[in-house]
Amino acid sequence: MTGPSATEADEKPGFLDRMRARMPWFDHVMRAQERYASSKGDFYAAGITYFTIFALFPLLMVGFAVGGFVLASRPELIVEIEEQIRANVSGDLGQQLIELMESAIESRATVGIIGLATAAWAGLGWMNNLREALSQMWGLYRDELPGFVKKKLSDLLALVSLFLASVLTLALTALGNTTVIQDILMWFGFPDSTALSVLLRVASIAISILVSWLLFTYVIARLPRESVSLRSSMRAGLIAAVGFEIFKLVASIYLKSVLTGPAGATFGPVLGLMVFAYITARLVLFSTAWAATLPENMGEEPVPAPGPAVINNRIIHRPGLRPWQAAAAVAAGAAGALSLSRWRQR
Template sequence: MGDAKASKGTKASSTGTEGGNDAKASKSARSRRAARGGRDSRAGRIAEATPTAKAADVLKTTSTAEPAKPAKPAKPAKPAKSGEDKLLPRLRRKYPWLDHVVRAGEAFSERYGNHYAAAITYFSVLSLIPLLMVGFSVAGFVLAGNEAALDELRAGIVRSAPEGLGDLFASIVGAALESRAGAGILGLALALYSGLGWMTNLRDALTAQWGQEKKKLPFLSTKLKDLLALAGLGVALAVSFGLTAVGSGVGEFLLGLVGLEEAGWARFLLRLGTIVLSLAANVLVFVWVLSQLPREKVAARSAVRAAVLAALGFEALKQLGGIYLTSVTSSPSGALFGPIIGLLVFANLVARLLLFVTAWTATAHENLTRTVEPPAPAVIQPLVEVRRGGPRFAAGAFGAGALLGWLSRRRF
């Protein structure tokens, strides 16, 4: 029993010892937690105080430093100009006449105006002397015995030439007049060959500038039409030169009747009237050329404005050609070859002018817009077809009728 008591005492002491140890451990744990909490609170206070101090430093620095200048806004980049904003398109939209001229120039180039002008120039120079020989041969027979009228016709042709080409035309016309009686089969053949070549190229060029489709035509009928067109052009030119010559002669006669042939103002008015009459005659010739010479003829009213422009341009080229030839023929070599070169240049410029005004007329809005005629009203008619039965149809109908009759007899 003593041992039991001793063991109980030992257990109690051990239990007391363990309880004391637990109390000490819990106390030390509480102290550690309190110390940790104090450190955390101090760290929190320091962390809270640090941004405030930094903010105070920033405010102090900002208040002492100079205020920053505001940045300039960047200039917007200029948009690249497109094709619509370029100068020429804007001018074309603003000025319709300029747009018309540009369209005419584009059509002239696309339809080989320069090539056709070169061909017309070649055949013009080649056919000049043979055609004049044949023309004056015919005129000599028609005006036989009337040398005054023949001289007036020759003077009109010489006056219609540029100033520097007057002597050359006078020599050509003189040679044609002297040989008009001897212009036989050979001269006529040369005139026909060169004249038909010139007219063929001229008609093809005008057809192309009008924008007409070149069709394949029979050779013989085409050459015959070209020959008639050449004769018609010769008559038109003769009438033009005749009107100019007669107008000048009538004016001189009228001034002599009233005694004003020496008055300066009267001579000036006569010269002005002669120029106006020459322009009117040229307008008529150009109207005929522009409207009747293309392979597909066009209305004459469509060519009136172009004919006026061509007549004015022709007179301007004559004046400029005279100035050019005067400067070219001042040297010995120019005096020898100047007239021929001047004739080539003048013929080429006239051909280009004629083809350009044709393209200008063809690209006008009234000629570009074509009115489409409405179709004819439709007439609706019922289609009645009558079919006649054959023998089989008749036999079938007869059999059906017989069967119906037999059935009706049995029913009654």
């Protein structure tokens, strides 16, 4: 009895293939991973992270400018801050800090304008990268690209709408804070207890997931450059929201253990922000790839039209026999015929 041939062994499905055939949900996850990898999801996530970190510096400039305008409108507050500086920092260093603060207040308009312009530029780059990434995850191929001005205006509108949606979700998140809910219940006369604390914690997590679900659904459904399925986006947004809540829980535990040391206190916030932005971007993009690979969204990918046919005429010149070749052929034929006739006469 012979064993299986090499061809049969090669055609035998592997472990992952058998798992995909046995479990449809696992096959869907693998399809989403394949879409994420083929669409360069890690590349886009890194780009989103870069623009996220880059946009922080102009936003800080805008924050300093706003602080300068506030201090300029309240001279008594400036005097109080200067007194605090003189009381806590003596000598020339204290005077230098006061002069630095006064210089920052005087240049608040310039700093604010530069910060706003740089923040707008970085924000448009961030939005363009995010929208292109989402479109790639959905498998949206565009034959005609929009003009530069039209594209930037569209990105600006999307950036403003996302900012408003983020502000709304942050407000809802603040309302879902455990302390806020507890104060509201205490105001209504509910007594504090262990059971109430547990219920408040569960309610806070549920509200946080709900708010994240709304925000991620908006990002996945409305930010791609082409219209996509809202129903699929809602399912993907829920997956992203649950994953985001788990990630926040794990990150909070990890940061508490890391920020205790001097190195962690120095570099931890920046590194933590980079990791937070990168993981969040990957989570959103993978959820989008998951939505795009649902059976109802798995349409046939467009096949590019073939190029124009090119017909080349080839002329092949085959020269005839030369005179000496013809004479040799005749002589050979005559010799053969003579030999054949003599053989028959015998």
